Amino acid sequence: MKTEALPVNNPVKTKDFKGTKIEDRFVYQDDEIIDKAFDWKQFRRLFTYMKPYAKQLLPLVGLMTILGTVTKLTVPYLTSLAIDKAIAPADGNTSLTLLYSLTAAVVILYLVQWAASVYRIKYTNIIGQKVIYDLRSDLFKHIQKLSFNFFDKRPAGSVLVRVTNDVNSLQELFTNGVVNLMIDCVQLLGIVVILLLINWKLGLAVMVTVPIMFIISTKLRQRIRIAWQDVRMKNSRINSHLNESIQGIRVTQAYTQEQQNMRYFDSMNLTSKKSWDKASAMNQAFGPMIEITGGIGTFILFVMGVYLIQSGELTIGLLVAFSNYVGNFWDPINRLGQMYNQLLVAMASSERIFEFIDEEPRIADKPGAKPLPAITGNIQFKNVVFEYEKGRPALKGIDLDVRQGQSIALVGHTGSGKSTIINLLSRFYDTTGGSVLIDGYDIRDITVRSLRSQIGIVLQDTFIFSGTIRENIRFGRLEATNQEIEEAAKAVNAHDFITKLPNGYDTQVEERGNVLSMGQRQLLSFARALLANPRILILDEATASIDTETELKIQEALKVLLKGRTSFIVAHRLSTIRSADNIVVLDHGEIKESGTHQELMNRKGIYCGLVEAQFRYL
Numbered sequence: 001m002k003t004e005a006l007p008v009n010n011p012v013k014t015k016d017f018k019g020t021k022i023e024d025r026f027v028y029q030d031d032e033i034i035d036k037a038f039d040w041k042q043f044r045r046l047f048t049y050m051k052p053y054a055k056q057l058l059p060l061v062g063l064m065t066i067l068g069t070v071t072k073l074t075v076p077y078l079t080s081l082a083i084d085k086a087i088a089p090a091d092g093n094t095s096l097t098l099l100y101s102l103t104a105a106v107v108i109l110y111l112v113q114w115a116a117s118v119y120r121i122k123y124t125n126i127i128g129q130k131v132i133y134d135l136r137s138d139l140f141k142h143i144q145k146l147s148f149n150f151f152d153k154r155p156a157g158s159v160l161v162r163v164t165n166d167v168n169s170l171q172e173l174f175t176n177g178v179v180n181l182m183i184d185c186v187q188l189l190g191i192v193v194i195l196l197l198i199n200w201k202l203g204l205a206v207m208v209t210v211p212i213m214f215i216i217s218t219k220l221r222q223r224i225r226i227a228w229q230d231v232r233m234k235n236s237r238i239n240s241h242l243n244e245s246i247q248g249i250r251v252t253q254a255y256t257q258e259q260q261n262m263r264y265f266d267s268m269n270l271t272s273k274k275s276w277d278k279a280s281a282m283n284q285a286f287g288p289m290i291e292i293t294g295g296i297g298t299f300i301l302f303v304m305g306v307y308l309i310q311s312g313e314l315t316i317g318l319l320v321a322f323s324n325y326v327g328n329f330w331d332p333i334n335r336l337g338q339m340y341n342q343l344l345v346a347m348a349s350s351e352r353i354f355e356f357i358d359e360e361p362r363i364a365d366k367p368g369a370k371p372l373p374a375i376t377g378n379i380q381f382k383n384v385v386f387e388y389e390k391g392r393p394a395l396k397g398i399d400l401d402v403r404q405g406q407s408i409a410l411v412g413h414t415g416s417g418k419s420t421i422i423n424l425l426s427r428f429y430d431t432t433g434g435s436v437l438i439d440g441y442d443i444r445d446i447t448v449r450s451l452r453s454q455i456g457i458v459l460q461d462t463f464i465f466s467g468t469i470r471e472n473i474r475f476g477r478l479e480a481t482n483q484e485i486e487e488a489a490k491a492v493n494a495h496d497f498i499t500k501l502p503n504g505y506d507t508q509v510e511e512r513g514n515v516l517s518m519g520q521r522q523l524l525s526f527a528r529a530l531l532a533n534p535r536i537l538i539l540d541e542a543t544a545s546i547d548t549e550t551e552l553k554i555q556e557a558l559k560v561l562l563k564g565r566t567s568f569i570v571a572h573r574l575s576t577i578r579s580a581d582n583i584v585v586l587d588h589g590e591i592k593e594s595g596t597h598q599e600l601m602n603r604k605g606i607y608c609g610l611v612e613a614q615f616r617y618l
């Protein structure tokens with residue numbers, strides 16, 4: 001097996017006015033070029049998706065295929081009969097009746113062929129769609145279960161491409177490819193048998209060109225495919241840049257980087273055009289090459305055919321039939337070459353899809369894991385060590401004892417390990433050493449679902465899904481009534497701003513909630529968490545500064561939200577955590593100080609320094 005990966009981003013030889021290369025700023029990861037051998041194992045696995053429908057639908061498709069091929073291949077034979085027996089028989093007795101009957105038979109055969117093809121297409125589409133539906137939902141279900149470490153390694157774009165492009169490329173294989181393959185094989189076999197039966201010498205002579213045709217069709221198409229893939233890759237790079245430019249338009253304009261962006265876009269556009277020109281030139285060469293080879297076959301056919309007629313071994317009618325069959329011969333060979341390439345693309349897509357499906361979620365229930373009973377909210381971290389990457393500890397032996405209802409604030413410089421602690425508590429990752437206990441249960445021994453359903457999480461980057469405000473709050477507890485949703489919103493001071501929106505709770509918000517302000521998004525996520533009513537609440541506080549009025553609203557909302565729950569607050573604005581029961585100061589993955597605000601201020605250590613620094617910059 002050989003995989004030829006394009007270098008990451010072919011360098012664009014443009015320098016900006018400060019001498020830095022523009023491509024240093026933009027690096028887009030390309031997909032690999034597919035140049036692999038056919039993989040039977042993969043192929044078989046892919047076809048297990050067809051199994052559930054095979055019994056039901058494949059016999060019908062097979063029947064239609066055989067019917068279509070037989071009728072198609074009978075027509076040239078009837079034509080030869082019409083010439084030899086009705087139009088120009090050896091004894092000179094022409095027969096109009098026979099000619100009419102044969103014509104009628106040909107018309108009927110065409111009708112049967114048409115009907116067979118209509119039904120065949122219908123059934124194959126049904127199979128294809130069912131298979132793709134199953135594959136797509138398997139993939140989506142699996143991706144939902146995968147752990148954070150999987151997404152750490154992959155950009156969202158590449159995950160998206162697999163669910164869309166790779167599945168689509170299989171769709172083509174399942175809807176048309178497989179059946180065309182069947183038709184072509186049956187047709188080829190039929191023609192070979194007929195040619196050899198009519199006249200084996202002529203048959204063999206004509207077939208001399210078959211390997212040449214097949215090689216051209218397969219190899220040249222392979223190069224053409226790779227060239228088109230290159231075009232797609234260049235285009236996808238343009239798309240990535242376009243996407244990034246649109247998303248980052250505010251920053252681009254603020255830093256007046258439009259010219260730079262345009263120059264880079266131009267150079268990418270030009271590269272894409274060049275690769276298109278190359279692929280298109282190859283494409284244009286393909287047709288004539290196939291025609292020339294076909295022409296050689298036809299030449300052999302007529303030279304030898306005329307000779308055989310003269311020597312009495314062949315009739316004119318049979319030569320016409322022969323030429324008809326040979327005409328039908330090139331198409332399937334040509335298509336088989338195309339199919340082979342399509343299969344290679346599909347294999348590469350399925351390999352990428354199966355790579356995802358085979359990825360075991362690292363965080364999964366142990367065999368026999370029991371659900372966590374309703375908790376009170378006591379939490380213990382016992383000598384917890386954690387490494388995202390081997391050899392680079394993010395936490396170096398954390399010991400924490402939190403009693404039910406306490407609020408713990410985690411503070412420290414950026415990268416000190418605050419988010420890592422809450423990632424471990426929610427079991428988004430498993431500890432590298434030590435353990436996390438909730439009400440005495442090691443969280444690795446209980447089911448993930450029962451654990452997370454009792455923990456509410458409000459993240460820094462509040463995620464708003466596209467839909468109404470109401471549905472976004474309901475995300476906290478799907479069975480909540482409208483009244484409960486409004487009560488939650490009222491409790492966290494979100495009700496006022498929601499009712500001022502054009503459609504109140506039914507206002508549609510775009511994906512990621514762009515129409516809402518940062519503070520409003522926070523309040524919505526508080527309402528969502530309150531609705532879920534968890535015993536343990538994790539709050540990764542937003543870093544962005546919010547106006548004083550909203551800040552006050554958020555403070556009040558927080559009080560409501562935290563009441564009676566064990567809570568972990570990752571605090572960036574130190575003013576929000578003064579009333580916390582315990583403030584834990586982290587530094588390079590270690591707890592350096594802990595205590596109440598007053599205790600830590602008196603100690604005049606790291607925390608005191610952080611508070612003073614924040615006040616200095618206010």
Ligand SMILES: Nc1ncnc2c1ncn2[C@@H]1O[C@H](COP(=O)(O)OP(=O)(O)OP(=O)(O)O)[C@@H](O)[C@H]1O
Pocket residue numbers: 152388389394412413414415416417418419420421
């Ligand atoms: N997904 C990840 N993969 C690899 N390393 C990571 C990952 N997430 C965090 N780290 C590393 O782990 C360390 C602790 O990060 P963590 O996110 O816990 O810090 P933090 O205190 O929450 O920082 P911030 O205040 O900036 O959010 C950092 O050195 C960081 O680079």
